[in-house]
Amino acid sequence: MSEHPSRDLAAFAAGLQFEDIPAPVLRRTEDLFLDWFGSVLAGKGSRAVESIASVARAMGPTDGASEVLISRTRSSPLFAAMVNAAASHVAEQDDVHNGSVFHPAAVVFPPALAVAQAIGASGKDLLVASVVGYEVGIRVGEFLGRSHYRIFHTTATAGTVAAAATVGRLLGLDAGQMLHAFGSAGTQAAGLWEFLRDAADSKQLHTAKAASDGLLAAYLAQDGFTGAQRILEGKQGMGAGMSTDADPAKLTDGLGTRWTLAETSFKYHASCRHTHPAADALQQVVRAHGLKLADIAQVTTHVHQGAIDVLGPVTDPRTVHQSKFSMGTVLGLIGAFDRAGLAEFDTHFRSPDVVALRDKVTMVLDPEVDGAYPQRWIGKVTVVTTDGRTLHGRVDEPKGDPGNTLSRAEIETKALQLSAYAGGATADETRGVAERVWRMAEWPRVTPLL
Amino acid sequence: MSEHPSRDLAAFAAGLQFEDIPAPVLRRTEDLFLDWFGSVLAGKGSRAVESIASVARAMGPTDGASEVLISRTRSSPLFAAMVNAAASHVAEQDDVHNGSVFHPAAVVFPPALAVAQAIGASGKDLLVASVVGYEVGIRVGEFLGRSHYRIFHTTATAGTVAAAATVGRLLGLDAGQMLHAFGSAGTQAAGLWEFLRDAADSKQLHTAKAASDGLLAAYLAQDGFTGAQRILEGKQGMGAGMSTDADPAKLTDGLGTRWTLAETSFKYHASCRHTHPAADALQQVVRAHGLKLADIAQVTTHVHQGAIDVLGPVTDPRTVHQSKFSMGTVLGLIGAFDRAGLAEFDTHFRSPDVVALRDKVTMVLDPEVDGAYPQRWIGKVTVVTTDGRTLHGRVDEPKGDPGNTLSRAEIETKALQLSAYAGGATADETRGVAERVWRMAEWPRVTPLL
Numbered sequence: 001m002s003e004h005p006s007r008d009l010a011a012f013a014a015g016l017q018f019e020d021i022p023a024p025v026l027r028r029t030e031d032l033f034l035d036w037f038g039s040v041l042a043g044k045g046s047r048a049v050e051s052i053a054s055v056a057r058a059m060g061p062t063d064g065a066s067e068v069l070i071s072r073t074r075s076s077p078l079f080a081a082m083v084n085a086a087a088s089h090v091a092e093q094d095d096v097h098n099g100s101v102f103h104p105a106a107v108v109f110p111p112a113l114a115v116a117q118a119i120g121a122s123g124k125d126l127l128v129a130s131v132v133g134y135e136v137g138i139r140v141g142e143f144l145g146r147s148h149y150r151i152f153h154t155t156a157t158a159g160t161v162a163a164a165a166t167v168g169r170l171l172g173l174d175a176g177q178m179l180h181a182f183g184s185a186g187t188q189a190a191g192l193w194e195f196l197r198d199a200a201d202s203k204q205l206h207t208a209k210a211a212s213d214g215l216l217a218a219y220l221a222q223d224g225f226t227g228a229q230r231i232l233e234g235k236q237g238m239g240a241g242m243s244t245d246a247d248p249a250k251l252t253d254g255l256g257t258r259w260t261l262a263e264t265s266f267k268y269h270a271s272c273r274h275t276h277p278a279a280d281a282l283q284q285v286v287r288a289h290g291l292k293l294a295d296i297a298q299v300t301t302h303v304h305q306g307a308i309d310v311l312g313p314v315t316d317p318r319t320v321h322q323s324k325f326s327m328g329t330v331l332g333l334i335g336a337f338d339r340a341g342l343a344e345f346d347t348h349f350r351s352p353d354v355v356a357l358r359d360k361v362t363m364v365l366d367p368e369v370d371g372a373y374p375q376r377w378i379g380k381v382t383v384v385t386t387d388g389r390t391l392h393g394r395v396d397e398p399k400g401d402p403g404n405t406l407s408r409a410e411i412e413t414k415a416l417q418l419s420a421y422a423g424g425a426t427a428d429e430t431r432g433v434a435e436r437v438w439r440m441a442e443w444p445r446v447t448p449l450l
Numbered sequence: 451m452s453e454h455p456s457r458d459l460a461a462f463a464a465g466l467q468f469e470d471i472p473a474p475v476l477r478r479t480e481d482l483f484l485d486w487f488g489s490v491l492a493g494k495g496s497r498a499v500e501s502i503a504s505v506a507r508a509m510g511p512t513d514g515a516s517e518v519l520i521s522r523t524r525s526s527p528l529f530a531a532m533v534n535a536a537a538s539h540v541a542e543q544d545d546v547h548n549g550s551v552f553h554p555a556a557v558v559f560p561p562a563l564a565v566a567q568a569i570g571a572s573g574k575d576l577l578v579a580s581v582v583g584y585e586v587g588i589r590v591g592e593f594l595g596r597s598h599y600r601i602f603h604t605t606a607t608a609g610t611v612a613a614a615a616t617v618g619r620l621l622g623l624d625a626g627q628m629l630h631a632f633g634s635a636g637t638q639a640a641g642l643w644e645f646l647r648d649a650a651d652s653k654q655l656h657t658a659k660a661a662s663d664g665l666l667a668a669y670l671a672q673d674g675f676t677g678a679q680r681i682l683e684g685k686q687g688m689g690a691g692m693s694t695d696a697d698p699a700k701l702t703d704g705l706g707t708r709w710t711l712a713e714t715s716f717k718y719h720a721s722c723r724h725t726h727p728a729a730d731a732l733q734q735v736v737r738a739h740g741l742k743l744a745d746i747a748q749v750t751t752h753v754h755q756g757a758i759d760v761l762g763p764v765t766d767p768r769t770v771h772q773s774k775f776s777m778g779t780v781l782g783l784i785g786a787f788d789r790a791g792l793a794e795f796d797t798h799f800r801s802p803d804v805v806a807l808r809d810k811v812t813m814v815l816d817p818e819v820d821g822a823y824p825q826r827w828i829g830k831v832t833v834v835t836t837d838g839r840t841l842h843g844r845v846d847e848p849k850g851d852p853g854n855t856l857s858r859a860e861i862e863t864k865a866l867q868l869s870a871y872a873g874g875a876t877a878d879e880t881r882g883v884a885e886r887v888w889r890m891a892e893w894p895r896v897t898p899l900l
Binding site: 047048051052054055058059060061062076077078079150151152180183184186187188189190191192193194195196197198200201202205206209213216219220223224225226227228229230231234235236237238240241242 | 498501502504505508509511512526527528529600602630633634637638639640644645646647650652655656659666669670673674675677678679680684685686687688690691692
């Protein structure tokens with residue numbers, strides 16, 4: 001148990017070197033970066049995001065070294081990070097770390113990219129800083145615990161410290177300066193769940209501000225501005241003020257040996273997470289047996305109680321958003337298109353053939369699946385075909401989780417869909433970005449992506 | 451008791467008209483504004499403030515409609531508000547509302563001035579918006595309560611909502627938009643006391659960010675960005691997350707009839723508040739009897755226990771900061787210069803005649819004074835002169851509190867001292883600003899102060 005966990009975490013963040021990071025973690029960072037790139041562009045056109053972009057244009061410089069991806073404009077690092085972060089989480093297709101309930105990409109990559117472009121950092125610098133952001137942010141989220149998450153949006157609060165760590169590493173802060181940056185970040189950390197009750201726009205403000213506030217903290221520290229030495233575990237720090245079960249031991253858990261970045265999950269389908277295991281299992285059956293929609297007479301999904309609670313009431317979805325909580329619609333899209341992405345939901349959630357399959361889907365409580373939840377999200381389906389066969393599908397870990405992660409081809413496909421969704425980038429552009437991202441470690445300088 | 455206090459407070463903020471505000475409250479607002487102007491300029495040159503100004507220059511526009519007072523440059527409203535707010539609280543001579551332990555000027559006037567200049571608001575608009583900021587911020591501070599203040603810096607947290615209310619009123623938000631602005635402000639509200647342990651720079655970051663984050667919230671609301679409807683009293687709102695004794699009734703207490711702005715105290719001496727009653731009482735004796743330092747043989751101060759606890763250990767102050775906690779030094783400066791301002795401490799805290807009087811001062815516990823504390827801060831001194839007289843001084847409320855407020859001449863003198871302290875403005879400039887401020891209600895447009 002560390003005597004001064006904030007300091008030890010800051011020292012790790014300041015000291016991590018490219019050579020310290022295992023190659024699979026670096027490759028996974030590239031995967032997560034491309035996945036994030038698609039998510040940002042999918043946020044283009046969202047009213048909340050465009051509002052933040054509009055105020056950023058009014059308050060910030062209208063030119064600069066850092067790119068605002070959704071508008072293909074430039075600004076200072078602070079505003080580019082703010083707007084790109086606002087856009088990252090809209091489609092809710094960005095990554096998630098299950099243990100900390102924290103969405104790292106949305107608050108790490110926006111400030112990383114903005115500052116790397118501004119200072120002419122290398123691809124290796126960008127990789128190291130991104131890993132630092134994930135490792136710090138996830139540990140702060142785990143430290144703050146479940147009681148914190150009941151009131152506070154961890155991606156916003158832990159995210160502010162994660163952004164500071166990311167930018168601090170790019171700016172080359174020493175361990176002392178990094179600790180000051182943590183202090184200035186933690187004392188700005190905010191974000192309350194109250195907005196959920198009203199379906200208000202705050203989620204986009206939370207990621208935007210975590211990114212820009214953390215960035216501000218790091219630049220201030222570079223300039224000699226000081227912060228609290230124990231902003232996380234101190235008697236008047238984040239844990240004391242914003243949690244009742246904060247556990248300082250989590251802050252330094254496995255630093256340098258446990259790579260929490262590699263524990264992060266991709267979101268594969270554009271639907272409620274409770275539908276994912278069954279969707280994966282149906283996809284397995286459909287692919288294995290070459291089934292078409294018309295071949296399917298009946299689908300039984302064997303699920304945990306939580307799935308029935310959340311998805312059960314949604315029998316006739318009227319909106320795109322509602323249809324993402326309809327097990328039948330999700331399976332209908334998988335059956336029809338082999339995917340359930342943003343575009344499929346938008347265009348086909350009420351298509352006749354999708355609705356026809358939707359109404360052939362039932363959920364039944366499965367003791368094995370229910371017993372394994374929430375540690376494991378097992379997917380099991382039984383499909384009866386129109387020619388009388390009974391077929392079984394099963395996945396032990398949903399697609400996108402660390403044990404069943406996406407291939408680079410799958411990540412690229414997802415990024416292509418997301419970036420095309422709102423016209424954010426052409427397929428050629430996204431393919432070009434993907435090719436570059438797979439060689440990020442070779443970049444002499446981080447240049448504009450678009 | 452309001453069923454929806456956030457909404458009622460927002461409706462008050464959006465609806466308050468110039469004609470609704472009693473003339474003495476308007477005059478007091480002008481007093482507080484000039485008092486704030488001096489405090490900002492006293493922050494010029496502070497390392498922490500200049501750091502924030504430097505990062506603001508790097509991240510924000512280097513020109514705009516809003517003035518940065520300490521550097522006489524311009525920027526966007528967001529950055530002008532940020533830097534002016536950072537400077538407001540450095541000298542710790544800005545105003546304070548005792549009941550909410552909240553320093554309103556530091557977070558209300560910076561965004562008010564910046565936005566009024568940017569949109570060409572009138573002096574009346576500026577007055578109304580400032581009153582709104584005080585009334586909202588003080589009530590949010592009272593709502594959050596003592597438990598909040600134990601961990602959180604109320605000027606930062608309540609200040610974010612106060613800044614949003616101020617700017618929202620200037621932008622002409624309707625009641626619904628104002629409530630959205632509150633939602634976006636409250637979900638950004640942050641500021642932890644942990645930095646005090648390390649004497650770190652966070653206090654300046656707190657006022658800076660409260661001002662700019664609240665401003666951002668109001669501009670977003672103007673653009674249609676939505677926020678939580680019950681960010682203050684809701685189950686996952688500020689009270690739930692950041693207090694254990696939050697009292698929603700405080701949010702709407704006496705709206706429109708109780709003017710909390712008029713309850714706000716000026717800080718008169720540049721020393722620890724525990725020295726103020728005795729300093730005032732000595733000043734009374736010295737002035738009444740035309741005493742010089744050499745005439746004083748002995749001073750006994752009759753004080754409350756808290757004064758002995760805090761000031762007792764400081765018998766031989768070695769630094770300017772320490773000397774502000776030395777009862778003897780404070781009385782020595784009063785005796786020598788009839789004031790104990792920033793400049794007197796800097797230059798004379800170890801002058802031989804001041805030290806000579808310092809060593810003739812004793813504190814004794816006084817049952818009447820101690821019993822009245824903390825509701826009333828009574829000042830009592832007994833002075834023995836070198837020619838053998840025994841003289842008594844007494845004040846029932848320290849100078850600057852509402853029942854013993856400063857005259858405009860005294861406010862102007864204080865502002866002259868503060869603005870000259872770091873070379874922020876010449877005496878002529880400050881006198882010119884004062885003349886203008888006393889006629890604020892007549893300004894057709896808010897133009898640069900310097």
